[in-house]
Amino acid sequence: MRNCSTVENTPALETDRLILRRFAPGDEDALFALMSDREVNTFLPWFPLVERAEAERLLGEYLEFYHKPWGYRYAVCRKGHEQPVGYVHLGEGEPYDLGYAIAREHWGNGMIAEACQAVVEHLRQRGSVPYLTATHDRENPASGRVMQKLGMAYCYSYQEQWQPKGFPVVFRLYQLNLDGRSDRVYRGYWERHPMHFKEEL
Template structure:
C-alpha cells in the first residue's frame, strides 16, 4: 500500500503535505503553545519551515513505510495540524493541531481515521508517548483505543530538561500481550503508574 494515501472523514481531509503548504506549516510549527510538548523548539522563519517540511515530510513520501498526514478542514483543504506514524521500530504515533482548533475533537477524528487505515496495512502495533503534564494528548490516545503500558523519565532533547513520559500502545494484530520495551530498557527511571 502506498504510504500516506488520502483519507476523508466527516470534517477533514488527511493528505500529504506539499511544497505549497509552507505558510500553513509555519503557522503550526512556529506557535510556542502548540509546540510546548513537542520535542523541537518553535520554528522561527519561513526558511526554517521549508527545510523542516522537506526533511520531515516531503522526503518521507519517497519511502515505502511511515505515514505523515496534513490535517485539513474540508472547507479549505489548508493544513491546520498533522498526524504521523513513524517508520522506526516504535511505530511512534504523533499529532499536533493549531490551538484555535483545540477542543473540537479534530485530532481524535483524524487519528481514528489513520488507525483504521493502519489496521489494513499489516502494521503490528503503534506506540505513542505524552508528557505527564499534557493529559489532553493522553486522552486522544485513549480515544483511539491505545492503552497505557508504563512511564519513564527522559532528559528531553534538544530542549534539555527531564520529562516524565507515559507510553501507550495499540496492538493492531491481536497480540494484546505485546509491550514495546525500548524506553523501559533505555531509561533507568521507569515505573508503572495507577491511571
C-alpha cells in the same frame, strides 16, 4: 473513514470533517503558523520555528520522505479548506510511534482524535504494522486523552532527559496492538531509561 488512494506512503484518507493528505508545495505558511506557535509546541520535541525559512526546510524534508516506499506524514485539513491545520505522523519502524498536533483554535473539538483514528483504521485494514505506540508528557494529559479515545492502553512511564530542550520529562507510554496480541508491550523505553515505573491513572 474512506481510503482515497492505494499508495502505501501516506495514502489520502477522508473522514466526516477532514481530509488527510501529503504535505505539498504551498503549505509553507500553514506549516510555519503551526510549528511557530509556542503553545502548540510546548510539549513537542523541538523548539518553535522562528523563521519561515525553517518551515520551507521542514516542508522539503516531508517532500523527500514521500519518495520512500512506506511511511506516514499527514497534513490534516478541514474539508473545504486547502491549508493544513495539523499533522499526524507515524514512525517508520519500531516502536511505530504515533505523533500529532493541531492548531490551537481546533483544540478540544475532537478533530485530532478523528484524524488519528482514520490513520489507525487504515493501518488496521492494511495490516501494515502489528502495533502502535504513543507517548505524552505527564504534564500534558490532553494528549493522553487522545490516545485513550483511540483505544490505546497505558503501559508504563519513564523519565528522559529531553533533547534538544535539555530538561527531564516523565513520559507515559500508550500502546494499541493491531494484530490481536494483547500480551505485547513495547519495552524499549523501559529498558533504555533507568527511571521507569507504572502509575495508577
